[in-house]
Amino acid sequence: MSTNICKEIKNHLSIAEALDRYTDANLSKAKIYKKQFNICCPWHADKNPSLTIYTESNTWHCWAGCGGGDVINLVAKSKNVSNDEAIKLLIKDLGINTTSFVQNSQEYKINRGLKEFNHTCKLYSCALHDLKISLLDEAKSLKDVYDLEQKGDVYHTLARIE
């Protein structure tokens, strides 16, 4: 699944909202601090709030061993489904338009391919241009068949020297 879609999901849904929406967690008694706060974990019998919510990174962690992660992991755990299925569920629930992401990534790939192709074409046309110039120079210096034979001799001699 595209990382852009995951990002979009995370932008749409905070951990607190996800807990409220997808679990029985009671957030009303939570002492909500700016960076992080604890609540009673909805996945185990929890007397002392052992589920930490990190608001800045939008992640969670249960210190009693229920796991941790982002909103996608949270929904996957709560619904007892895979991360991919949780993403599908969240896309539907949050009303995220995925076609734009797919189009964007395809456009990106096509554009990148075109750029590489153009670059290669430029390299080839430069090489061809150089070859043409050197052939023209060569041709200009030839006056008659005798010259051509001499040139041929020069090449053979060069090859022998090397």
Ligand SMILES: [Zn+2]
């Ligand atoms: Zn727990």
